[in-house]
Amino acid sequence: MQDGSFADVKPRDAWQGLQKIIPTEEKIKYLAGLVALGFQHIDAVSFVSPKHVPQMADSEAVMQQVSQARLPSGEAPEIIGIVVNEQGLERALATPGVTTIGYPYSISAYFRRANVNMSRAETRTLVEKMQRDTKAARRRLVVYISMAFGNPYDEPWGPEIVEETLVWLKGAGVRTVSLADTVGAASPEDVADLYRAVKDCVAGVEIGVHLHSRPEGxxxxxxxxxxxxxxxxxxxxxGLGGCPFAGDALVGNIATETVLTTLAARGVATGIDAKSLAIACAMTGALRETYAHDAEAPRPN
Incomplete structure (x- = not known):
């Protein structure tokens, strides 16, 4: 049996797009529940402007309680907090329980300007500071490469651009990177081809994937x-959390249950049993029914 690791992005990636604000107490109960079920890697909060993402305005208050949560083994989970600027970095590093800082780094100039209004040079300077500061604080940094699998804005794109970015990130000290299919356009062949093309260019760097898809794919x-x-x-x-850039309402985050059952079918030890997964899905379904505007039933595996 081989081990597979994953980060459940639902709490942050999915919640931040909801129109209804989830009460702080509900977030705490949900996140602590996931930890108790054995979810080791949780992208839980973000430290961004409350004006732009009001759902995440209570990240410090949430983590004040969730920082006490422990896995069944008694260990603390990995809690990822997303930041996009120095102010967010300072907030995240001052928040107990946030073990990992996450930063979305776009290789698309258009997408980067639209989201963080920074040049490539400015974002690289920021990443270098993030790496220094997280290391000094004994935290970790994960960088998500947006538009890694293609660029819909008629800008240059190719595996060599992704490879150059990975090599630069390694040189900056980053040791965990996730390749993001931001618009959900990559086919399975595209996913495999890019991963194989770049996986050996940065030895010692863990490269993951953050994929978007229609449920059936x-x-x-x-x-x-x-x-x-x-x-x-x-x-x-x-599968809560859409992809507003895809132009297809059915394209969104891949369901964690799909990830886990697919890997389990290949004999991968995920650390989450079927009962715990079912409970987690029921917990998520209850929140979705109350706070998601679509009020859909959970997506099928």
């Missing part, structure tokens, strides 16, 4: 990445 993409050598997968319970 998700398992095939996960398998393609796994067979290409990927062992870190992002997912969102029940």
């Amino acid at each position: 998700a398992a095939e993409k996960i398998l393609a990445a796994y067979e290409a050598g990927c062992r870190r997968f992002d997912g969102a319970l029940t």
